[in-house]
Amino acid sequence: MSAAKLRAFLAVARHGSFSAAARALGLSQPTLTTQVQGLEQQHKVELFHRRGHRIELTSVGHQLLPIARQLAALEVEAYNLLHDCGELTRGQLKLGAVGPFHVIEMVDAYRQRYPKVDVSIRLGNSAQVFGDLENYVIDVGVLARFHDAPGFETMAYARHAIILFVHLDHPFAKHESVPLQALENQPLLQREDGSSTRRALESALRQAGIAPRVAMEIGSREALREAAARGIGIGVVSEAEFIPDVRFRPVRIDGDPAFTETHLYCLKERRDSLLLTSFFDTATGLKNVPQSSAANPLQ
Numbered sequence: 329m330s331a332a333k334l335r336a337f338l339a340v341a342r343h344g345s346f347s348a349a350a351r352a353l354g355l356s357q358p359t360l361t362t363q364v365q366g367l368e369q370q371h372k373v374e375l376f377h378r379r380g381h382r383i384e385l386t387s388v389g390h391q392l393l394p395i396a397r398q399l400a401a402l403e404v405e406a407y408n409l410l411h412d413c414g415e416l417t418r419g420q421l422k423l424g425a426v427g428p429f430h431v432i433e434m435v436d437a438y439r440q441r442y443p444k445v446d447v448s449i450r451l452g453n454s455a456q457v458f459g460d461l462e463n464y465v466i467d468v469g470v471l472a473r474f475h476d477a478p479g480f481e482t483m484a485y486a487r488h489a490i491i492l493f494v495h496l497d498h499p500f501a502k503h504e505s506v507p508l509q510a511l512e513n514q515p516l517l518q519r520e521d522g523s524s525t526r527r528a529l530e531s532a533l534r535q536a537g538i539a540p541r542v543a544m545e546i547g548s549r550e551a552l553r554e555a556a557a558r559g560i561g562i563g564v565v566s567e568a569e570f571i572p573d574v575r576f577r578p579v580r581i582d583g584d585p586a587f588t589e590t591h592l593y594c595l596k597e598r599r600d601s602l603l604l605t606s607f608f609d610t611a612t613g614l615k616n617v618p619q620s621s622a623a624n625p626l627q
Contacts, residue, residue, distance in 0.1 A: 489584035495559035515543035
């Protein structure tokens with residue numbers, strides 16, 4: 329089985345057509361079609377259902393796809409090792425993250441150390457990031473909280489306090505910080521269910537026996553900022569994600585009882601690869617985690 333045939337299969341599966349796959353690989357469509365057909369004929373299987381201009385993966389094609397992705401990732405790592413003498417003078421590093429605030433600092437530092445490695449970032453929720461890791465779509469996942477995930481190795485990177493931000497006319501705006509108890513019956517602007525920020529604050533409030541009043545549930549940071557700027561309620565955000573605005577004022581919570589934590593994840597089987605080690609080592613030089621959090625064992 330040739331690597332070229334597997335690359336052709338992956339391209340067709342990814343782009344959904346032979347013509348688009350051929351353009352992506354810089355091949356003529358007949359050449360690419362011949363490669364895929366050769367793979368099918370060699371093993372006497374059908375990998376795609378052809379229905380006019382539409383194609384779909386067969387059952388065998390679905391089973392082959394994750395294996396082909398792993399082989400493609402290993403091919404890239406072998407190329408980097410053999411042709412770049414372990415210096416990472418070229419290559420591709422694909423990251424997945426739940427938000428840009430959690431990853432840009434690391435990417436900036438990594439690009440300074442390895443300027444010839446191409447870095448890309450794919451944003452999604454936690455489930456999407458783990459799925460992309462398992463399918464070799466990305467190399468490293470950057471998530472906003474710790475997940476007990478068998479088969480993955482993790483490193484704690486940073487801890488960020490959750491802060492409030494309020495309209496300038498709000499009573500809280502007169503203070504640098506307020507006690508957690510001050511949120512009793514206050515109108516909170518709440519992120520969607522599953523948000524790490526929401527989960528962390530709800531946990532701190534629950535432990536303290538405090539019941540705020542939810543003014544509105546909002547599914548985007550931008551909309552939440554606008555609602556706070558209009559005085560609809562109190563905004564809640566990780567301090568790493570706070571963007572100053574003349575229309576509202578940030579206010580800390582005494583003692584920082586609620587916080588989010590940034591963690592890096594990768595498949596255990598890939599942790600020792602040159603590419604992943606270079607990124608984890610770069611992040612280790614930057615990380616800002618209290619000792620109790622940094623001491624979490626690798627999972």
